[in-house]
Amino acid sequence: MHRAAAWLMGACVVTAAVLYVPQFAEAVGRRELVVRVHEICGVLLPVPVLLGLASRAFRADLGRLNRFHPYDRTWLRTALRREREPRPSGKFNAGQKLYAGWIAGAALVMLGTGLLMWFTHLAPIGVRIGSTFVHDWLSLAVGIVIAGHVWMAIGDPVARRGMRTGSVDRPWAKREHPLWEPESDAAPAGEDE
Amino acid sequence: MGRRLVLGMLGLGVAGVASARYVQGGLESFLGAAADKDPTGLTSLLPNGGGFRYYSVTSSVPDRSAADYRLTVDGLVTRPATYTLDALRALPQTRLVRDVQCVTGWRVPGTPFAGVQLSRLLDAAGVRPGAGAVRFTCFDGAYSESLTLEQARRDDVLIALSMQDKPVSHAHGGPVRLYVAPMYFYKSAKWLSGITVTQKVERGFWEERGYDIDAWVGRSNGREDHPTS
Numbered sequence A: 001m002h003r004a005a006a007w008l009m010g011a012c013v014v015t016a017a018v019l020y021v022p023q024f025a026e027a028v029g030r031r032e033l034v035v036r037v038h039e040i041c042g043v044l045l046p047v048p049v050l051l052g053l054a055s056r057a058f059r060a061d062l063g064r065l066n067r068f069h070p071y072d073r074t075w076l077r078t079a080l081r082r083e084r085e086p087r088p089s090g091k092f093n094a095g096q097k098l099y100a101g102w103i104a105g106a107a108l109v110m111l112g113t114g115l116l117m118w119f120t121h122l123a124p125i126g127v128r129i130g131s132t133f134v135h136d137w138l139s140l141a142v143g144i145v146i147a148g149h150v151w152m153a154i155g156d157p158v159a160r161r162g163m164r165t166g167s168v169d170r171p172w173a174k175r176e177h178p179l180w181e182p183e184s185d186a187a188p189a190g191e192d193e
Numbered sequence B: 001m002g003r004r005l006v007l008g009m010l011g012l013g014v015a016g017v018a019s020a021r022y023v024q025g026g027l028e029s030f031l032g033a034a035a036d037k038d039p040t041g042l043t044s045l046l047p048n049g050g051g052f053r054y055y056s057v058t059s060s061v062p063d064r065s066a067a068d069y070r071l072t073v074d075g076l077v078t079r080p081a082t083y084t085l086d087a088l089r090a091l092p093q094t095r096l097v098r099d100v101q102c103v104t105g106w107r108v109p110g111t112p113f114a115g116v117q118l119s120r121l122l123d124a125a126g127v128r129p130g131a132g133a134v135r136f137t138c139f140d141g142a143y144s145e146s147l148t149l150e151q152a153r154r155d156d157v158l159i160a161l162s163m164q165d166k167p168v169s170h171a172h173g174g175p176v177r178l179y180v181a182p183m184y185f186y187k188s189a190k191w192l193s194g195i196t197v198t199q200k201v202e203r204g205f206w207e208e209r210g211y212d213i214d215a216w217v218g219r220s221n222g223r224e225d226h227p228t229s
Helices: A002-020 A022-028 A031-044 A047-052 A056-066 A070-080 A094-118 A125-154 A157-165 A170-176 A180-186 B002-036 B085-090 B118-125
Strands: B071-075 B081-083 B094-101 B107-117 B133-138 B144-148 B157-163 B177-180 B192-198
Touching: A002 A022, A002 A031, A002 A047, A002 A125, A031 A094, A056 A094, A056 B002, A070 A094, A094 A125, A094 B002, A125 A157, A125 B002, A157 A170, A170 A180, B071 B118, B081 B085, B081 B118, B085 B157, B107 B118, B118 B157, B118 B192
Parallel strands: B071 B192
Antiparallel strands: B071 B081, B094 B107, B107 B157, B133 B144, B133 B192, B157 B177
8 A cells, every 4th residue: 555655756756857857857768758757657546545545544544634533633742842742642643643644645736747748738727837837836745845845754663564464562652652543442453554 | 735735735736836937037047147157057957947948859869971862852943953062062051040849839039040941952852733731841750840932932941951049959950950940849850851842731750640830939839928030
């Protein structure tokens, strides 16, 4: 799930860089092929999420990501002040919830504007210019935010193992996500991605 | 709340598409000014940071120097010819300063091009009766372009040897490129190596892929840009 989305997103970012940065464009050339790969990966990007909806655990996680509790405000305040404590969180902390919502929305906007740029007959010229504008600038923001996402993951080997194997050890969970256990009592438990 | 975030992004996206035509102009002039003073070159990585974007349809393009560059003129002509770079330089040069408009949206204002008028080479070769078009081929091995004979004889169509008052660099299609001032920039084929006079217009590389053949800026490809020439 996460891996498929990550590969597709990675391919979008790499091909975008090749299309966009003159030095890379000069080194790679083959503009038609790169455009095609970018288009296909972009269109496939929502597919892993849609497939995931078939899984009850996945839907439960979406519910967790969607729900902001009062303690999430505390977590964000602590994080913004760059303090360590207190950072109360369930299975997903407030930062992860914000990231999930933002990147999902951004991906949909990139998909919509990208389709308008791809199938030029769908919209009049004004809308297409606007789409190119949004696609260009949002791609920059998405690139920066994804770099941040990867940076956080690099700093947390246990979380990475959790994404790979589907489970994390209890002391880590108690320390980083103290409200996870009570949350699981209320909602159906689901540990896989 | 998370759902609101997703919908909020979607709303911002729609607002961005709708407001782009008002925001973009200001942003472009601001970034253009910033890029002039930017020693790091980082602004060139920003969208619409001003300047040209490099497009090539092949994986690599060979280098041609003054020593091994050749431009051939053939087809429906009475005197086929081959020009070296020096021979082209020896002909009368014409300099034009116009905006460059790409069909993908970017525009570079006031770019000088200089070179030999195409009509001069056609006259020297002697176009035979029955000819109606000119086909251009490139030493990247893939790109091609076409103009009607009438378009090719315009005085703002150049065999360009210099761009921005410097010899055309390899990245910009040097040592010799076509420059069709009034049309979208894909008509200005880079790495020009062959001029063939033909009976009818044959579609070029991008025209095979859906672009207009008569690519007047502002009057083709579904775009409404301000004309460049």
